[in-house]
Amino acid sequence: MANSILTRYIPFLSWLPSYQKDWLRADVVAGLTAAAVVIPKAMAYAVIAGLPVEAGLYTALAAMLIYPLLGTSRPLSVTTTSAIAMLTAAQIVVITTAQTGASASAVASTLALLVGGVLIIARLLRLGFLANFISKPVLIGFEAGVGVVILIGQMKSVLGVHVTSKTSVGALLELPGLLPQVHGVTAFVALIGIVVLISLPRLFPKLSAPLIWVALSIAASAVFGLEALGVKSVGTVPSGLPSLALPDLSLVTLLWPAALGIALMSFTESAAAARTFCARNDAPVNANQELLAIGAANVASAMVGGLPAGGGASQTAVADKAGVSSQMAQWINAAVVLLSLLLLSRVIGLLPQAALGALILVASVSMIKPETFRAIVRIRRMELIWALVTLAGVIFIGTLEGILIAVAISILTLFYQANHPPVYAVAYNRQKGIFRRAGDNESDETFPGLLMLRTEGRLTFANAENARDKMKALVAQTEPRVMVLECSAIPDIEYTALLMLTEAEENLRSRGITLWLAAVNPDLLKIIERSPLGAALGHERMFFNLRKALEAWQGQSAHGQEGKRHV
Secondary structure: OHHHHHHHHOOHHHHOOOOOHHHHHHHHHHHHHHHHHHHHHHHHHHHHHOOOHHHHHHHHHHHHHHHHHHOOOOOOOEEOOHHHHHHHHHHHHHHHHOOOOOOHHHHHHHHHHHHHHHHHHHHHOOOHHHHHOOOHHHHHHHHHHHHHHHHHHOHHHHHOOOOOOOOHHHHHHHHHHHHHHOOHHHHHHHHHHHHHHHHHHHHOOOOOHHHHHHHHHHHHHHHHOOOOOOOOEOOOOOOOOOOOOOOOHHHHHHHHHHHHHHHHHHHHHHHHHHHHOOOOOOOOOOHHHHHHHHHHHHHHHHHOOOOOOEEOHHHHHHHHHOOOOOOHHHHHHHHHHHHHHHHOHHHHOOOEHHHHHHHHHHHHHHOOOHHHHHHHHHHOHHHHHHHHHHHHHHHHOOHHHHHHHHHHHHHHHHHHHHHOOOEEEEEEEOOOOEEEEOOOOOOOEEEOOEEEEEEOOOEOOOOHHHHHHHHHHHHHHHOOOEEEEEOOOOOOEOHHHHHHHHHHHHHHHHOOOEEEEEOOOHHHHHHHHOOHHHHHHOHHHEEOOHHHHHHHHHHHOOOOOOOOEEO
């Protein structure tokens, strides 16, 4: 019993002792392959956040060492993401411009600690359901907005100009006036990088375009002396292991609101990536355990001077495609990052900022996916509006505010849907023996004097009036003698809604219309039987299903043949 509890909270104690030798080759290949993506992107995301490139490598190293101990996803690669980096950048700008005396690194590591703390507390409260708290269209809009913001923000690096504005809109308006100041060699390096990063995956899909471009640009910097030509490099990168970095606790009161938003984004992205690449034979991803694992990865990142961490879809996809067998692959990935810090720090320092900017530009463009917006509009036009509102909020208001907008829109969407239950007339298809929405098929039948209605979802004080108004409109339209409410899709009726339904039964009866209920689930039936509605209906006006109700209606009308009409 004690052992099962221990493996439940520390999952690696379950998979590591049972590790199979034939997994190792696949994990080594997957770890090395993913490292080719993780290392250049970790440096790029650090630059997005306004940090030195080593901060991204420190984040990757710490997160990839800790997550496999506690995580429940086989392929999930935990480092950081562009969205998290952008949210971190926004807070670094706010805190450093407020003249608090805090450095960008201190802000980032304190944020990482707070994000980790928030996620661990969420684990204790079993809030794993928050992984579904932002709807997919809203998340698509947020990611596209972040992509646009990053795209605008990196124009200064690829053009070699100095932009003074701190907002995306301001920077975009400022750029046309800076075109005469564009540094030609810097722009040329960036242009070559964009061409390489776009064309190489199409020509040689098995190669890592980011790693090859980083290697080529470093070699070009050394051979052609690009820094002497005015092309800025990333500068000195400390070699060796990261040192212990204690976060600045004086910033906690300033950063905790942002930490809540970043924690939500980190967990949402991580859970989405883990579930997307969960294979059929994998154990289900435990959302609550993932809160603990991602939280611990963030705390570890904070202790080494990194930035907030989260699971990334791109590197997870690479590892999964390479055939990852277990989280051992992430430890191998971490070993490659460590070797890079120990042996290649001087070489990394030669990397031109324009080359890294090109990598960021291409990555940010990949976040803007018009096809996903088209897919939304083909199915639900209203949800496209939510996605576009979120996108605009990120661009014009800010990335952290964009998170709040995304959450607010998701909540409002839930409220709207809960407050507007569908109510529709039902028709009978005699050939197939089924009931379905009236009007869907010309061969379906309705019966003069009988109105069969269906509504879906829990009836509450918030939506009962809307449901009642829709029912009244359908009654006025058809003028039935009997109205049957089919209840199979109603799991519960809240007290206020039950009173309203009782009043509706009285009003219908006063107009010569009889209310019947059909397909009431057992729990709901007990509630109705204890209410005045149950006393008014009696068992003779409640039916096992809609077919029984229709048969009863036809039996009543057998003496006076009621014609049928087709819808």
